[in-house]
Amino acid sequence: MRICRSLIAASLAVLPLMLWGDAHAAGPLMAGPLVAGATDTAALAARLRGADLKRGFDPDHGYLVERHHPGVDGTRITRMAHTYKGVRVFQSESVLVTNDIGKIVSESASDRRAGLGYGAASAKMGGRFSSFSVQPAIPPQAALNAAATALAPRAMDVIKPSAELIVYPHVASVRTAAAVNKTDGELNAIDLEERVTGYELAYLVRTRMVAAGSRPVYYDSIVSATDGRLLKQWNALQTVIGSGNSQYNGTVPLSTTLSNGVYSMRDPLRGTGGTFGAMAITNADHGRTAGAVYTNATNTWGDGQQYIEGGSTTNANGQTAAVNAMWGLMNTYDMLKNTLGWQSLDGNNTATYIAAHVNTAYDNAYYDDTCRCMFIGDGSFFTNLGSIDVIGHEMSHGVTAATSNLTYFGESGGLNESSSDIGGEVTEAYARAGGTGTTIPSSGNDWLIGAEISRTGTPLRWMYKPSKDGLSPDAWRSGLGNLDVHYSSGPNNRMFYFLARGSESSTSSERYSPYLTRMPRAMTGIGTDKAFRIWFRANTTKFTASTNYVDARAKMLLAAQELYGVASREATAVQRAYAAINVGTDVDEAGGGGGLSISSQPASVTAAPGVIADFSVTVGGGVAPYRYQWMRNGADIAGATGPTYSVVARSRHNGAGYSVRVSDSAATPSSVTSATARLTVTGSNVTERVVNGSFEAGSYGWSGTTSAIGSAAGQAAYDGVRFAWLGGNGYGSRESLSQAVSIPASATAADLSFALHVDTAEFDSPNYPYDKLTVTVKDAAGQLLGTLASFSNLSRASGYQVHAYSLLAYKGQTVTLTFDMREDVSLQTSFVIDKVSVRTQ
Structure with a gap:
């Protein structure tokens, strides 16, 4: 009898916000200064610990205050990291909003602690980590060496590297129960959820180095504190991948300082303290450090021309890059302060600076978290990076770093980058309208990132249609977090554009979304000002370091409801804007009836082979006549352009999905897509060739490791009560199951299908297939004819996935199907197989 070996993954819980009080009235809301000592963090931590004990966490769990910043209406935000035995749990934190008397207004959390310790909560992971040790086996220096060696062994440190001991949760993205049988193309972001699968003691290593040619090498790494393995590594340099020119704004006013007859680019009106005592622009003079603050004998700066490579960085031509930077800095500061009451990057009015002329002909700009400052290159392929949207972009990285600190990889990294694109476009709109006022205009910006810095006029990114760059997707899709953050930002950029400006219903429009299926077909925007207020509130008071697209949608909706009301058009717009990028379901707008x-x-059909299957749709509203386009598995079917589509059922069509896209004849046509109907093909001329494919008769018909067949706690059957459970041992092992099947020479179709569930305790990073299952076809002599599929610990899923393969290539033969599992020396992976079928026709 087998013991239960499946990994019971602990859910990555995003705690619901607990709200006190009514939604604020619509209108500008301003952040207030943070009063030192006004928030009793010790009392807050004590309240959270008390709640933890009730939720089943043992006393080894605690809290560490990471940072404070102001909120709106006199509120203050406290971000508290979760700890275990005094060690921070990576990306696990609580965000508390308190009022002026210290009462908690709301709480947002990303909790990755479940499973640690001996409390009742650890039962979610079978108590496997009840005695988790926080004593490292290797010293911090070994982790530093491992990270540096993997990056650039000969690079020089800009600042001293650091290694923080952390508890690193291994997290897997798994399907929800409702999405088990969906194809990848049918998945919505809400069909996946993140689950903690295990923990490892590790070091978070931060290295800030420069390599040959003064190239910045800024990385964060997760290194195992047990054996020095590199578990995760990502680029921490927050860039826009570009540079800029110097003819963007014409003649502009600058705020400078006069001292002893010399003018300097220090702004006495914005920001205090910091490295230079005020907001400042410095001259890196082709180096990698900030250099000195710009000075001039007169208060007239620059010549308005692109920097001439090799020339002086201090003459009029060289000063233009500094003019661009100062103008962008002033407008970004003023936009945040005048519209939201947010001062500087951290909300506490701490001065920052921008270094111009960094490196030589440098085609980049970046935000540096070590100095909370920005560096701007002169460009070669591009022009000088000082355009208003680029400066706003980089300064917005500083705002995110001071608040949600969205981790710069995966979906959170894409949201981090999108937040900066949003900040850049909002700053551009504000500056183009004169740089004054308490609201952000809905015009003036181009919704293009870096168009001005391009020598060809081609922008870096299109917010309304991200895919125009050839790399960024327009909507969420499975695997989005594996893209570079500058591309995974695309869907959220499009969301913000739709939220501010709305969409269009014509399928030929670049502002059309096929995911908007409710009425009206073209969603209505709420204006840039309201869209930005909702985004800023969510980012500063609700997002955590691990927030992904699904979490962002939920917290954006809460922010809209707090600002404008639960049933407000603004809250509806948030839901529609995220639905437009395949995150969540669409909803109707108020007054949207009467549209198409x-x-x-269309209804699902079951038919025997050779029988005609009909799919029909009925539409109303809009403007007749209607135009129809039927699709099979999402692809257009040529000639299928009527309200009914008929198909002769064939074995190969079994399980196919049919839907139809309908458009009306309005001057601005509306379009709507139907639900998907399934075709199930059955019939007497279809023959099942596998014996006991659901294992209900035990080992009958099967050979090999037949002890794997049965039923056991910890796994469920896909069909009936029995299944074949290969692996799950947690030590070096090999198991297999085989059965011979005959494929008639006259077969016109021969399809293998089986249901497979994979769960694992293996690490999610690095992405290495430690444990494997292969599905092969062999001849009567045992010689390999072909490998149909290969699965591993990387194939984990929350439920069964159905896989299908054609065996028609083996017609006229008797072949042996083999499921062969190999498990390495540690950490189990279970491959659970059920409902094996070979159907021939």
């Missing part, structure tokens, strides 16, 4: 809609959806 589907009154009768």
